[in-house]
Amino acid sequence: MSLGLTLNNARIDYAGHTLFRDISARLEAGSWTALLGRSGCGKSSLLRLLAGLEMSDLHQLDLATDDGQPLTDRVAWMAQQDLLLPWRRVIDNLWLGDDLRRRPRNRKLAHELLAAVGLEGREQAWPDALSGGQRQRVALARTLYQQAPVVMMDEPFSAVDAITRLELHDLASRLLKGRTVLMVTHDPLEALRLADQLLVLRPSSLPGHGAELERLPGLGAARPVPLDDPALPPAQAQLIARLRDSEEAA
Amino acid sequence: MKRLHAMRHLVISALLLLGLWQLIIAVTAVPPYILPTPQAVLEVLIEKAPLLAHHAGVTISEILAGLVLGILLGLATALALAFIPRLRRTLLPMLLISQVIPLFAIAPLLVLWLGYDMLSKVVMATLIIYFPVASTGYDGLRQTQQGWLDLAHTLGASPWRRLIHIQLPAALPALASGIRMAATAAPIGAVIGEWAGASQGLGYLMLNANARMEIDLMFAALLVLVAFSLLLYFSLDALLRALMPWHRDRLTRLS
Ligand SMILES: Nc1ncnc2c1ncn2[C@@H]1O[C@H](COP(=O)(O)OP(=O)(O)OP(=O)(O)O)[C@@H](O)[C@H]1O
Numbered sequence: 067m068s069l070g071l072t073l074n075n076a077r078i079d080y081a082g083h084t085l086f087r088d089i090s091a092r093l094e095a096g097s098w099t100a101l102l103g104r105s106g107c108g109k110s111s112l113l114r115l116l117a118g119l120e121m122s123d124l125h126q127l128d129l130a131t132d133d134g135q136p137l138t139d140r141v142a143w144m145a146q147q148d149l150l151l152p153w154r155r156v157i158d159n160l161w162l163g164d165d166l167r168r169r170p171r172n173r174k175l176a177h178e179l180l181a182a183v184g185l186e187g188r189e190q191a192w193p194d195a196l197s198g199g200q201r202q203r204v205a206l207a208r209t210l211y212q213q214a215p216v217v218m219m220d221e222p223f224s225a226v227d228a229i230t231r232l233e234l235h236d237l238a239s240r241l242l243k244g245r246t247v248l249m250v251t252h253d254p255l256e257a258l259r260l261a262d263q264l265l266v267l268r269p270s271s272l273p274g275h276g277a278e279l280e281r282l283p284g285l286g287a288a289r290p291v292p293l294d295d296p297a298l299p300p301a302q303a304q305l306i307a308r309l310r311d312s313e314e315a316a
Numbered sequence: 317m318k319r320l321h322a323m324r325h326l327v328i329s330a331l332l333l334l335g336l337w338q339l340i341i342a343v344t345a346v347p348p349y350i351l352p353t354p355q356a357v358l359e360v361l362i363e364k365a366p367l368l369a370h371h372a373g374v375t376i377s378e379i380l381a382g383l384v385l386g387i388l389l390g391l392a393t394a395l396a397l398a399f400i401p402r403l404r405r406t407l408l409p410m411l412l413i414s415q416v417i418p419l420f421a422i423a424p425l426l427v428l429w430l431g432y433d434m435l436s437k438v439v440m441a442t443l444i445i446y447f448p449v450a451s452t453g454y455d456g457l458r459q460t461q462q463g464w465l466d467l468a469h470t471l472g473a474s475p476w477r478r479l480i481h482i483q484l485p486a487a488l489p490a491l492a493s494g495i496r497m498a499a500t501a502a503p504i505g506a507v508i509g510e511w512a513g514a515s516q517g518l519g520y521l522m523l524n525a526n527a528r529m530e531i532d533l534m535f536a537a538l539l540v541l542v543a544f545s546l547l548l549y550f551s552l553d554a555l556l557r558a559l560m561p562w563h564r565d566r567l568t569r570l571s
């Protein structure tokens with residue numbers, strides 16, 4: 067089930083302007099990686115590139131999986147927008163992948179996941195009748211439903227309240243055990259609670275190179291790190307200082 | 317509930333028009349051979365019901381046949397344009413040219429080529445419906461949100477499954493407005509065809525009545541045409557809404 071990834075020479079240009087180039091990273095099998103960086107620095111673009119999505123402009127990537135097989139069909143991608151299909155009821159959105167691949171639906175799993183993200187009883191609702199946070203939770207449930215070995219999530223918990231977010235951290239940690247996860251987040255606390263390593267996309271010191279990746283270790287504790295863990299507050303302060311410094315260094 | 321509401325507005329509008337009609341007659345004192353009274357029209361409507369029904373049957377068949385053909389051909393064109401890029405260069409300009417040719421101008425030609433009976437009228441109605449369906453369908457298929465296509469890609473969809481589950485449903489609201497437009501245009505096509513040359517149909521009846529100064533019969537025929545066109549619009553609208561229970565558009569509602 068676990069599948070590690072190594073990426074090298076990642077590069078994206080938009081309209082002749084280099085977003086980043088020569089980016090390398092290692093995503094260990096079964097580990098969580100948090101991707102941080104200022105708004106507009108290219109996190110979503112990097113995720114798209116890794117997920118094998120169509121890119122409009124110049125792009126490049128050397129991606130190696132640990133088993134040497136292509137990543138296609140083994141990666142679940144949760145976009146920054148929820149991308150729920152308005153013509154499918156909530157539960158039908160979960161098994162969209164099954165319908166697209168002509169596979170049998172797993173009703174039990176779908177109902178369990180919706181209940182787990184707190185949407186029991188809303189299975190038959192139209193997505194347009196949900197709040198932004200509820201929609202995001204459906205999108206999360208759909209991503210979990212795929213049971214892919216590699217999971218890429220773009221700000222998966224950004225639209226919910228603080229308490230729900232903590233609950234979703236527990237849920238995702240439990241359900242994504244053993245998966246290789248790459249998660250974009252703007253929340254330093256979230257990154258530290260969940261990730262084994264943190265990657266910060268920040269302006270490169272080399273002119274014309276756009277952004278570069280800085281790797282920071284995680285707390286190294288069990289996931290999710292409890293909120294009252296004494297290591298958490300100083301690590302958070304340190305990370306925020308680091309994010310600020312990396313911006314000024316450039 | 318909402319539907320009943322719309323119907324009530326329609327009835328009120330009709331009554332208002334009727335009142336205006338009476339008022340014009342009362343104020344201007346136009347002679348009945350220029351503008352008949354509503355009562356006179358109603359009398360003809362009852363008296364000549366079998367005649368009107370016969371001609372209405374012809375025109376309605378033409379409209380329905382044109383509607384079905386126009387929608388099918390329009391849909392096929394939209395799909396071809398959306399999925400065969402090489403077709404676009406030749407088909408798109410042709411589509412545009414076909415649209416700017418005034419139908420009035422080619423109606424006599426169609427009658428000349430296809431004859432006096434129903435075929436030329438069906439073709440006319442088809443032509444007038446074809447363009448709005450093809451162009452709105454193509455626009456709808458083309459403008460599928462990129463994120464949904466990306467999602468379909470990561471979910472391993474084949475082009476065919478993607479079309480069925482993503483692109484077609486996404487195009488449906490746009491296509492529906494094209495079909496609504498077509499529903500109002502179809503009767504025009506059929507009647508123009510009948511004016512250009514026919515031996516039956518409501519258009520033929522109107523021309524004939526006009527020539528014989530039977531202005532009340534002409535109005536009765538017109539009324540039947542309007543009633544059917546409204547019925548057609550509302551039935552299609554209800555069908556389209558039933559096809560899209562998730563879609564809540566209040567803008568196109570006639571109320
Ligand atoms: N399709 C595109 N064409 C041109 N430019 C693009 C395209 N997509 C993104 N960009 C640009 O690339 C940059 C990075 O965008 P991206 O969405 O990857 O940022 P991000 O780090 O995810 O930001 P945020 O945290 O706000 O989501 C932005 O400046 C954006 O304007």
Ligand SMILES: [Mg+2]
Nearest residue numbers: 109110146220
């Ligand atoms: Mg982003």
